[in-house]
Amino acid sequence: GNSVTQMEGPVTLSEEAFLTINCTYTATGYPSLFWYVQYPGEGLQLLLKATKADDKGSNKGFEATYRKETTSFHLEKGSVQVSDSAVYFCALSLLDGSGNTGKLIFGQGTTLQVKP
Amino acid sequence: DAGITQSPRHKVTETGTPVTLRCHQTENHRYMYWYRQDPGHGLRLIHYSYGVKDTDKGEVSDGYSVSRSKTEDFLLTLESATSSQTSVYFCAISGPTSAPYEQYFGPGTRLTVT
Numbered sequence: 001g002n003s004v005t006q007m008e009g010p011v012t013l014s015e016e017a018f019l020t021i022n023c024t025y026t027a028t029g030y031p032s033l034f035w036y037v038q039y040p041g042e043g044l045q046l047l048l049k050a051t052k053a054d055d056k057g058s059n060k061g062f063e064a065t066y067r068k069e070t071t072s073f074h075l076e077k078g079s080v081q082v083s084d085s086a087v088y089f090c091a092l093s094l095l096d097g098s099g100n101t102g103k104l105i106f107g108q109g110t111t112l113q114v115k116p
Numbered sequence: 117d118a119g120i121t122q123s124p125r126h127k128v129t130e131t132g133t134p135v136t137l138r139c140h141q142t143e144n145h146r147y148m149y150w151y152r153q154d155p156g157h158g159l160r161l162i163h164y165s166y167g168v169k170d171t172d173k174g175e176v177s178d179g180y181s182v183s184r185s186k187t188e189d190f191l192l193t194l195e196s197a198t199s200s201q202t203s204v205y206f207c208a209i210s211g212p213t214s215a216p217y218e219q220y221f222g223p224g225t226r227l228t229v230t
Binding site for chain 2: 004034036042043044045046049089102103104106107108109
């Protein structure tokens, strides 16, 4: 079936450290892939997306590359800030015979804490 | 920010009572979704709607029903609340492109069933 697996958290980093949050997926066909971010007490916000293999999504210094060979979509940032502290969710779009269904499957989320 | 509101934002209710949560959008988007968020499970889809009066089940629909009588409102009803339905509930919308997979989320409703 379709699923998304993220690395377990929490991830604790010092400011300006390099961030990687791993995400792998199992899916039929070639879904679109997403990273969402949730700040404390808020809903999820779309951070970046990639719609086909080898696409790189980027936003606010975060990047992720759609790797079909390894079924992965790892999130990276070169230098994290305290304001990046949040929960990060990897997600994929479900496909049916006619393409995207509009439904998403989410990973369990990874909490990032950045210390000054 | 997408114009999505949820009401109430917090609710405490007793086991066995019916509860209705409301999602309201001002974006005129076709697709609307209800999720629940629980520790260790991420977000799980309860029900979704692809148009007025058109709804379908998600992966955790048991004990929930929905209604969408107009584009802007999507209601989630817990027919007889149980403690296992204590959760944070999020509404999301998407559209108007032909590939409605980019979703925008409301602020959430924290529901506690005692």
